[in-house]
Amino acid sequence: MATSPFLPDPGLPLPRVLIVDDSVVARTVIARVIETSGRFVVAGLAGSALAAMQFLTREQVDFILLDLAMPGMDGLSALPELIGLGGKARIVIVSSSTHDGAAETVRALALGAADTIAKPEAGAMTGRFAQALLARLSRLMDGRAPELPPIRRANLPAQAPVAADGTAFDMVAIGASTGGIHALGAMLQNLPAAFVRPILITQHLPPAFVPYFAAQLAAIAGRPCDVAEERMRLRPGRIVIAPGNAHARCVALPDGGAAIRLTDERVPSGCLPSVDPMLASAAMVYGPRVLAVILSGMGRDGAEGARLVREAGGSVVVQDQASSTVWGMPGAVVVAGLADAIMPPAAIGRLMISGRRA
Secondary structure: OOOOOOOOOOOOOOOEEEEEOOOHHHHHHHHHHHHHHOOOEEEEEEOOHHHHHHHHOOOOOOEEEEOOOOOOOOHHHHHHHHHHHHOOOEEEEEEOHHHHOHHHHHHHHHHOOOEEEEOOOHHHOOOHHHHHHHHHHHHHHHHHOOOOOOOOHHHOOOOOOOOOOOOOOOEEEEEEOOOHHHHHHHHHOOOOOOOOOOEEEEEOOOHHHHHHHHHHHHHHHOOOEEEOOOOOEOOOOOEEEOOOOOEEEEEEOOOOOEEEEEEOOOOOOOOOOOHHHHHHHHHHHHHHHEEEEEOOEOOOOOHHHHHHHHHOOOEEEEEOOOOOOOEHHHHHHHHOOOOOEEEOHHHHHHHHHHOOOO
8 A cells, every 4th residue: 555755845945734632742742743853834723623724724634633532512523514614635543442342443434534654652653653653644645646637527438337347236245445435435325226236345444443443334324344254245235345364356156156265475466355256257257247346545546457457348437536635546447457446435336226137
């Protein structure tokens, strides 16, 4: 998922960061990390969500570092309004609750937070934490830069792509990383009960977060959502999510169905789980009857799998640059000339429905 380090343009002002944390010590230490990096500048410090909102009515920033556990209005409750007031600002959750409060963290990502990082004790906020925080901000800043010329919508398919042999899609395979949880919510929230194609998802997440992600997605999509297990069958009307410590591959069953095989081998992207093995196996099992979707994320994971889906006659749809937190993964597919359609998540959801054939 790594991208090249962000290097500020000497002719442009440094990206501005707002730090929101009720701890004076935390604000001070994080501010020192930001200021001494030479890559970012501290635009403001806020000890509460209300103070952050008031600041954002006067100032614009590029990043908001947000603690979740704060007195009064907590960070999670304030997140929707901060997103609205922040405009294009990326919100990164910096909270100790990312260790024990995975459910809150996943909820924050679903609401639109760009990324999350665990906040250590005050005495450990330098060293590894400082390096990790600056790396996250740098990668997100890289992801905001235009990577490709704008895609002309006039050149996109007017209708949902269908399999090469004219048959209906039998399954949907979705890959996502940074920004993907929010995109998945927008994509799947309006699926009708009549949409019964199985959905297999690989989302880059730590293992401890995946069960909460599955529960969150089940509530959003209105259908059962399971964390993949060895030999689990792909069933109509259900979502299966790769665990955080294994690739989820499809294998064909004698009765014509498909099941999950979990593996942990190294792959070129370095990701575990990786989108590429999922798409490669889906192409082998379903051939032209697979719809592959690549959502927001850093790096190139999914590009090789998308190529194999296209070679098998399947279709590939990617999230557009404007709605992506980071356009690395979708952009890599577009650069390779593998995208059948490029659109925002909600439109991809509608496309999934309209692409069904009797």
